[in-house]
Amino acid sequence: MRPSVGQHCKQVLNRSKGGAGMRYSGFRVIAEALTGHKGWKPVWRDPAPQAEYDYIVVGGGGHGLATAYYLAKEFRQARIAVLEKGYLGGGSVGRNTTIIRSNYILDGNEPFYEFSLKLWEGLEQDFNYNAMVSQRGILNLIHTDAQRDAFVRRGNAMMLNGADATLLDREQIRAMYPWLNFDNARFPIKGGLAQKRGGTVRHDAVAWGYARGADLRGVDLIQNCEVTGMRIENGRIKGVETTRGYIGAKKVGVAVAGSSSRVMAHAGMRLPMESHVLQAFVSEGLKPLIDGVMTFGAGHFYVSQSDKGGLVFGGDIDGYNSYAQRGNLPVIEDVAEGGMALMPAIGRARLLRTWGGIMDMSMDGSPIIDRTHVEGLYFNGGWCYGGFKATPASGWCFAHLMAKDEPHKTATAYRFDRFLKGLMIDEKGQGAQPNLH
Amino acid sequence: MIINHPILGPRDSQEFVYLGDASLMTRPDGMTAGIEEFHDWLYNRDNPAGLHRELWYHEQGDRSWLVVTRNTVTHEITSVELARDVARKMGRSK
Known part of the structure; x- marks a missing residue:
């Protein structure tokens, strides 16, 4: 010391x-x-x-x-x-919802978030405390050709700033998560952009x-x-x-x-800026299903699985100024719909908890x-x-x-x-x- | 949240689109205001914890703009006016 x-x-x-x-x-x-x-x-x-x-x-x-x-x-x-x-x-x-990543595209952001991800990688040794930094990877799913173009550009921007990015095709994602809804009539899964150094932290x-x-x-x-x-x-x-x-x-x-x-x-x-409420959700404990972090590219839904087995997920902010640290039901419905569109297998999982936090939503x-x-x-x-x-x-x-x-x-x-x-x-x-x- | 529309009665807030602080109604005069004043109007907010006058648009209804007074700590709505009436009270034609 x-x-x-x-x-x-x-x-x-x-x-x-x-x-x-x-x-x-x-x-x-x-x-x-x-x-x-x-x-x-x-x-x-x-x-x-x-x-x-x-x-x-x-x-x-x-x-x-x-x-x-x-x-x-x-x-x-x-x-x-x-x-x-x-x-x-x-x-x-x-x-x-404990996610770490550095998958931004703009010059003002990406170097900062990559700096942050590098600090996460050495954090536990630095402050001698177990923060359970887990680089289990984050996967952003692609559902249209235009979205693939956008994600290719994003991946290139990330690599230019020293971050890692990997473009995956449909079959590579099927090998990871065969139970996803690949053939959704409106939002078929066409691929994904992965950042393997992303993950979660306690x-x-x-x-x-x-x-x-x-x-x-x-x-x-x-x-x-x-x-x-x-x-x-x-x-x-x-x-x-x-x-x-x-x-x-x-x-x-x-x-x-x-x-x-x-x-x-x-x-x-x-x-x-305005203060807004963002809700987050945890399901009951399930057997291992998702070993990384995943985002739905057609709606706003992101999910990972905690070490206790609960699915940790979220979506949009409620959308009105709030300091209440609790949200309303419409967003819960919207997030649940996003989850069901992407992974119908969670349909019978019960929601254990929801809560809200207050965000500074800035003008850009x-x-x-x-x-x-x-x-x-x-x-x-x-x-x-x-x-x-x-x-x-x-x-x-x-x-x-x-x-x-x-x-x-x-x-x-x-x-x-x-x-x-x-x-x-x-x-x-x-x-x-x-x-x- | 239920918004008590002055014409249509109680409506689910899901039918509305939220814009933000009702001060957005009072845009500075472009012929006289400087860039600083415009910047302040467009980007800066009071963002109070408590009563907040805000603009909601009844997109899935009669497409009227409303000025809703709502408590940002409790989400309680205490008054709802047509934005048109609010603008007229400020001396505007519409």
């Missing part, structure tokens, strides 16, 4: 007693198994806020925790706090791993601490008002996707990682419903921006002013209509 800059003596003392600082290993698991698992300790501290920090990250979800972790680890910064209004990892990082463990890694490096993770205001003097951030009192800061980064508009309103900002379907008009105030959000796969790179690039005051080279396009300048990153070409992205 490498001590980080500005470590407080008390924390070092805690570590030497085998508290929060312990390192996980196979040996440790065996030793604990033989001694009744009495040696495990809380994984992170629960500190009270200090009067001032160099860096405050607002939002204790995946992106906020990753930001704090990389600020401390990669950019060697200290006196960092993460403020979370609820509990760590209780927002969208705990409510998503989403909660991502939040926990980053939280533990940040805590070990001296970051204060402060829960039940909602930001209720920002103190801004002469165009510069001085600190934030919270439900646990005022906390001063030299720099404040906001990573609260879903609630971005609400928090940034404290700085007088109106954002180019792409995120923002940028400075603001307030000096020392930074923003990270607008992830639409693709934020989970971005978690490592989002944290890294946001930490880079906050520490060095310049954007990371893979995130230069994620600017606020791209809408003013006509430099949108619109993968779907839908225009300024957030519920269509």
Whole structure:
């Protein structure tokens, strides 16, 4: 364990007693198994806020925790706090469908998402935590000749950016999943674009791993601490008002996707985004059926199978502004229809759970990682419903921006002013209509 | 969600297409407004948690535009007006 800059003596003392600082290993698991698992300790501290920090990250979800972790680890910064209004990892990082991939087409996006996928590949060793990163592959199905052309182009764009992409024909897909509805009258399966390095990750463990890694490096993770205001003097951030009192800061980064508009309103900002609800679904446990991630190319339906056997799937957002973390029945019906069109075999599987999460739907379907008009105030959000796969790179690039005051080279396009300048990153070409992205 | 259409009565929200914040009705005057004002109108939103006035289009019905006031936290709809009436109240001809 490498001590980080500005470590407080008390924390070092805690570590030497085998508290929060312990390192996980196979040996440790065996030793604990033989001694009744009495040696495990809380994984992170629960500190009270200090009067001032160099860096405050607002939002204790995946992106906020990753930001704090990389600020401390990669950019060697200290006196960092993460403020979370609820509990760590209780927002969208705990409510998503856990898919990782880098199959984007546009120049502003693909290098960033490929950077993220490379970080996923080394993440567990990096933060010494089992996040169950499983590169089981993702397959986007093709149903028309035009769609094949589009996917060939996408695959080429991916390879130009160092990602992997494989075009599969119908028989190759039949060998993988013989039970798919290949001869659907309207949407026959004609092939697919596969990214074998894509896959799934245990989403909660991502939040926990980053939280533990940040805590070990001296970051204060402060829960039940909602930001209720920002103190801004002469165009510069001085600190934030919270439900646990005022906390001063030299720099404040906001990573609260879903609630971005609400928090940034404290700085007088109106954002180019709407909050929408996206639902996700889990079936009862089934025997092994799908060993990767699959998307239906004719409707909006994507599915993978969890290690417990449940089919994890989802589709479109509900389509109206919402902060409710729950959706309505029409989308459930639409997603179920998509699933049935693609894989009729699931018709008798029972739906076990559905839930909703709140998405920042931006005006071009792409995120923002940028400075603001307030000096020392930074923003990270607008992830639409693709934020989970971005978690490592989002944290890294946001930490880079906050520490060095310049954007990371893979995130230069994620600017606020791209809408003013006509430099949108619109993968779907839908225009300024957030519920269509 | 059920939208209580002022003319047709209660209708399933599935019959409608959602556009967004009703402020989209008040487009700046292209002859006088600057690019910043247009940018703000087209791209930026208040995006409130709570009461939200929003435009719904009755595509599978009478094809009228409605201004629906809905709570984005509870999904409760508290008022529904014809967008035409709202526009006239603002002094517009249609």
